[in-house]
Amino acid sequence: MIIRGVFSMSIINRLKSLFKGDNEEIDINADVSNTSDDVQVTSSKTESETVVTEAEPVVEAEEATVEESEDSVEDLASEDIKPEEEKVETIKEEIHEKVEAKKEEIHEKVETVKEEIHEKVEAKKDAKEADEDSNNNDKERDKMTLLTDKELLTDANRDPDFTAEFIDSGIETVKHCFQCGTCSGSCPSGRRTPYKVRQIVRKCLLGLKEEVITDDALWMCTTCYTCQERCLRSVKIVEIIKKARNIAAHAGYMAKPHKMTGVFVMNTGHGVPINDATKALRAKIGLPEIPPTTHAFPEALEEVQKICKITGFDELIGYDEATGGLKE
Amino acid sequence: MEIAYFLGCIMNNRYPGVEKATRKLFEALDIKLIDMEGASCCPAPGVFGSFDEETWATIAARNLTLAEDIGADIMTECNGCFGSLFECNHMLKESEEKKAEINANLAEIGREYKGTIDVKHFAQILRDDVGFEKLASLIEKPLDLNVAVHYGCHFLKPTKTIGIEENAENPSILDDLVEITGAKSVDYKDKMMCCGAGGGLRSRDLDVTTSFTKEKLDHMTEAGVDAIVNVCPFCHLQFDQGQIEVNERYGTDFALPVFHLAQLYGLAMGLSAEELTFDAQRIDATPAIKKALGE
Numbered sequence: 138m139i140i141r142g143v144f145s146m147s148i149i150n151r152l153k154s155l156f157k158g159d160n161e162e163i164d165i166n167a168d169v170s171n172t173s174d175d176v177q178v179t180s181s182k183t184e185s186e187t188v189v190t191e192a193e194p195v196v197e198a199e200e201a202t203v204e205e206s207e208d209s210v211e212d213l214a215s216e217d218i219k220p221e222e223e224k225v226e227t228i229k230e231e232i233h234e235k236v237e238a239k240k241e242e243i244h245e246k247v248e249t250v251k252e253e254i255h256e257k258v259e260a261k262k263d264a265k266e267a268d269e270d271s272n273n274n275d276k277e278r279d280k281m282t283l284l285t286d287k288e289l290l291t292d293a294n295r296d297p298d299f300t301a302e303f304i305d306s307g308i309e310t311v312k313h314c315f316q317c318g319t320c321s322g323s324c325p326s327g328r329r330t331p332y333k334v335r336q337i338v339r340k341c342l343l344g345l346k347e348e349v350i351t352d353d354a355l356w357m358c359t360t361c362y363t364c365q366e367r368c369l370r371s372v373k374i375v376e377i378i379k380k381a382r383n384i385a386a387h388a389g390y391m392a393k394p395h396k397m398t399g400v401f402v403m404n405t406g407h408g409v410p411i412n413d414a415t416k417a418l419r420a421k422i423g424l425p426e427i428p429p430t431t432h433a434f435p436e437a438l439e440e441v442q443k444i445c446k447i448t449g450f451d452e453l454i455g456y457d458e459a460t461g462g463l464k465e
Numbered sequence: 466m467e468i469a470y471f472l473g474c475i476m477n478n479r480y481p482g483v484e485k486a487t488r489k490l491f492e493a494l495d496i497k498l499i500d501m502e503g504a505s506c507c508p509a510p511g512v513f514g515s516f517d518e519e520t521w522a523t524i525a526a527r528n529l530t531l532a533e534d535i536g537a538d539i540m541t542e543c544n545g546c547f548g549s550l551f552e553c554n555h556m557l558k559e560s561e562e563k564k565a566e567i568n569a570n571l572a573e574i575g576r577e578y579k580g581t582i583d584v585k586h587f588a589q590i591l592r593d594d595v596g597f598e599k600l601a602s603l604i605e606k607p608l609d610l611n612v613a614v615h616y617g618c619h620f621l622k623p624t625k626t627i628g629i630e631e632n633a634e635n636p637s638i639l640d641d642l643v644e645i646t647g648a649k650s651v652d653y654k655d656k657m658m659c660c661g662a663g664g665g666l667r668s669r670d671l672d673v674t675t676s677f678t679k680e681k682l683d684h685m686t687e688a689g690v691d692a693i694v695n696v697c698p699f700c701h702l703q704f705d706q707g708q709i710e711v712n713e714r715y716g717t718d719f720a721l722p723v724f725h726l727a728q729l730y731g732l733a734m735g736l737s738a739e740e741l742t743f744d745a746q747r748i749d750a751t752p753a754i755k756k757a758l759g760e
Contacts (some may be wrong), residue, residue: 140530141529173473185686197475213594214672227481233569244736267596276715306518316570325658325659325661325680326666326673326677329673329676331494337548356515356664356666356669356670357666357670357673358662358664358666359511359618359659359661359662359664359666359677360511360514360618360619360657360663360664361618361658361663361664361760362618362619362622362623363622363657363659364632365622366622366633366634371625373623378514379514379518380517380518382515383516383517383518386515386516386517386518391516392665392668392669394668394669395512395515395516395665395668395669397668398512398665398668399512399513399516402505402508402513402524404507406505406506407474407478407481407505407506408474408506408508408509408512408706409474409475409480409506410474410479411477411478411630415479415481418481418742418745419477419481421739422481422482422485422739422740422742423486424484424488425487426479427478428472428474428478428484429472429500429501429502429503429504430477430502430503430504430505430720431503431505432505433502433503434502434503434554436503437502437504437505438505439552440503440527440574440576441524441527442571443573444520444523444527444538444574445520447522447523447570448517448519448520448523448570449517450516450517450520452521453516453517454516460496
């Protein structure tokens with residue numbers, strides 16, 4: 138058994154060098170390795186090897202016969218027996234023919250396998266391209282979903298600290314949203330502006346800080362609470378929006394008219410301060426000309442101003458104490 | 466009964482007729498309104514609440530301490546003030562952590578929030594503390610007027626924290642209070658929709674705000690009403706001043722006069738249009754008042 142095995146191996150080697158089948162096998166492998174980055178292509182490489190190896194045992198058997206015959210031919214020739222020589226010649230020819238036929242057969246098989254592999258590789262390539270095409274389609278369809286941008290979002294786009302700010306401030310319900318869209322469907326602002334409340338809630342949960350705080354649409358909510366009232370998951374949606382606005386404001390995204398309302402409160406204690414027309418109107422109907430608010434009590438106004446300094450609100454809106462307006 | 470009367474900004478600084486009517490009404494109801502001397506802006510939930518929660522809560526808590534000093538619950542006639550003061554009071558009563566944080570700020574101005582009072586809305590007090598019967602007894606001559614009731618947003622919502630017994634999607638509290646005066650509340654499409662002014666939108670983007678208001682005015686007009694009734698001076702301003710802005714932007718000719726519920730009661734109790742400062746409003750209320758009084 139062992140002897141036969143060694144014998145067979147030498148035959149294989151000789152056979153291989155004889156009709157270059159091995160070269161072609163290498164070529165096949167080279168072809169395959171060109172596209173070997175794909176796992177599925179690699180599996181077809183394995184397949185092709187299997188096919189080639191299956192062909193070899195057949196060759197082995199035939200080759201064994203050839204070797205044995207050649208040995209006996211040499212023996213017979215040395216004894217110089219003519220008819221036997223002729224016989225041997227015939228056998229030799231037969232063997233040669235058989236070997237040639239086998240060679241042809243193997244060559245064909247190898248060609249077939251090569252073609253098969255080539256077809257498979259091409260099919261894989263096509264499939265891969267088709268996949269890429271469908272990805273492109275998906276990207277276009279994403280205009281209807283959260284991912285409006287051209288590139289895919291990865292963990293690098295996420296800021297977990299942003300999400301944590303909502304949870305730490307008591308809005309754990311941001312995690313409860315299952316994106317049903319009842320909020321957007323109920324939103325009077327969403328009917329007329331690019332404000333998409335469902336998307337904003339999702340982005341807050343994902344930690345897409347920059348997308349949320351730089352978007353002007355964040356300020357299109359009137360805080361009417363319709364979304365929050367109808368939310369199936371009791372998500373505190375308006376709280377989420379207000380928190381996101383707080384973060385945006387602290388990052389410098391603040392409209393000038395909003396800062397001005399802050400300026401009015403710092404200067405008078407009121408977002409809508411009194412004016413001369415209303416003073417006259419009040420006097421006319423028998424009310425005190427100046428209402429009993431911070432307008433009438435300067436020390437009360439000082440308290441409000443002090444609060445704005447303690448909390449840093451003056452800095453936040455860029456309040457200029459010297460002019461009583463905004464800096465810059 | 467005593468109530469700490471929170472004025473806010475827009476009512477007393479723009480529509481003083483609302484304040485006048487309220488003082489008259491509560492005098493007639495024998496409920497003492499105590500001025501919260503030195504009160505400030507609530508502050509506006511849309512601006513302060515959207516910018517910096519800590520500043521918003523500290524200024525609101527300061528206002529709450531004024532009522533705590535008086536020892537009476539707060540009444541406000543503005544949904545925005547109600548939203549800010551109620552929400553802050555609720556938050557500080559619920560969270561010791563927030564209370565400590567805000568009290569640290571208040572200590573710097575020599576004040577302390579204790580959590581001893583409640584915040585109530587004008588309409589809530591009329592229904593739940595005064596009652597319909599007593600109110601009806603004040604009406605001298607029932608008003609002949611078809612009105613579109615506008616609830617506004619920060620009156621009943623968020624219902625999970627605001628304790629007013631109502632269905633926020635289909636409430637009746639304001640319609641009931643309106644009909645005691647003899648006026649008829651007419652249903653209209655998207656009645657519960659926002660006026661568009663809140664959340665800092667009016668100051669930031671008047672085009673968007675007026676598009677809300679136009680939609681409401683379209684639906685109110687389709688219902689054939691004589692006037693709008695609200696319980697929030699900011700909504701009031703948006704329907705009054707904002708109606709002019711809608712007409713300018715859309716080339717429309719809306720002319721629906723705007724009544725705060727207190728003004729409607731003032732009219733039914735015999736106060737004049739001047740006392741109710743209708744003459745200072747942008748939309749002429751004269752035809753509606755004449756109709757209401759049968760003149």
